[in-house]
Amino acid sequence: MDRKIVILTEGHSNPHTAKTGCCVIRYRGDEVLAVIDSTQEGKPVSSCLGVGEDLLFISSLSQAPQANTLLIGIAPPGGKVPESWRPIILEAIEKGMNVVSGLHDFISDDTEFADAASQQEVELIDVRKNNMTEIARRPGFREDCFRIHT
Incomplete structure (x- = not known):
């Protein structure tokens, strides 16, 4: 199934807090239909996020009926x-949409x-959730090795 994504940034539509949404627009823009932020409704997404020249802000999921995925587009x-946002996420689920989150609190753990x-x-997809419990390891630098920190 082709993904048709609506990104949720409600009240947080700036490049700093909506960095997840910005990156998805930048690298998967062909899959993005719109961005939900009722405070910016009707404006071009690029006016707030600096990307998404062909996208508009919408105020609700009903304005993107063909969407099949809701992406939580902020890092609060x-x-x-x-x-x-809970009612918006529940509405997306009730509409049969998958929900993708990069938050530290996993939405799939929310009963x-x-x-x-x-x-x-x-599906509730937590992109940070994995079974990796070990941090990468590598041998240290030689003590006499000259290092420059930038």
Whole structure:
């Protein structure tokens, strides 16, 4: 299935907090339909994010009925889903959309989201979640090795 992504940045549409959304627009822009931020509705996405010249901000999921994926496009302090976004995420799940998150708090561990996703048979994808528990290791530099820190 081709991904048709709507990015959620509600109230956080700037290149610093919406860096996840910016990168997806930059490198997967052909899969992005729109960006949800009701405070910027109707504006070109590039006016706030610096990328996405052909995309517009929309205020709700109903404005992108062909979308099949909701991407959480911000990296908020603390790595948690903003409480005001929960209804939007639940609406996406109820519409049969997969939800992709790069947050530090895993949406798949949230029982409300997980139960709704199970009922709708959609995926909650936490891109940071993996089974890697060991940090990369390598031999140290020789003590007499000249190093420049930049």
